[in-house]
Amino acid sequence: MRETITAPEVASMLGLSEWSVYDLARRHEIPHVRIGRRVLFRRSSLMAWLESREAASVAADLKPAGKIRRLR
Template identity: 60%
Template sequence: MQSLRETITAEEAARIIGVSEWTVYDLARRRVIPHIRVGRRVLFRRTSILAWLEQQEQASMQREPELDQGKIRRLK
């Protein structure tokens, strides 16, 4: 029986988030997403990724709505 790993790869994190693997690496490089460096490898804790997603969702609900977005205007 295979034990559940504590860490996941960038590819697995990308599938959870719904973005490309390269986007995950870019987010880690810019220190936007929680990650762990082990030598040259970049790993992610599944629970940290899920918590980060929850924080992003909560933050999106607290922002002021953008008033100009979605309006159709007539060009002269």
């Protein structure tokens, strides 16, 4: 199995559009490497990135809510 995958493969794996994957890479929000004009993604880096995003979303859900303001 190849260690690097292409944007269409990432899109299929994550259930996103190919355009969304390229946009995430352009904004440096997803780990990638450019080789010439090609944008490649390492499977292991992508899975680690996905796990960290999932952990962050769970942690955000567990934060206690702020004070509740009463309406007068």
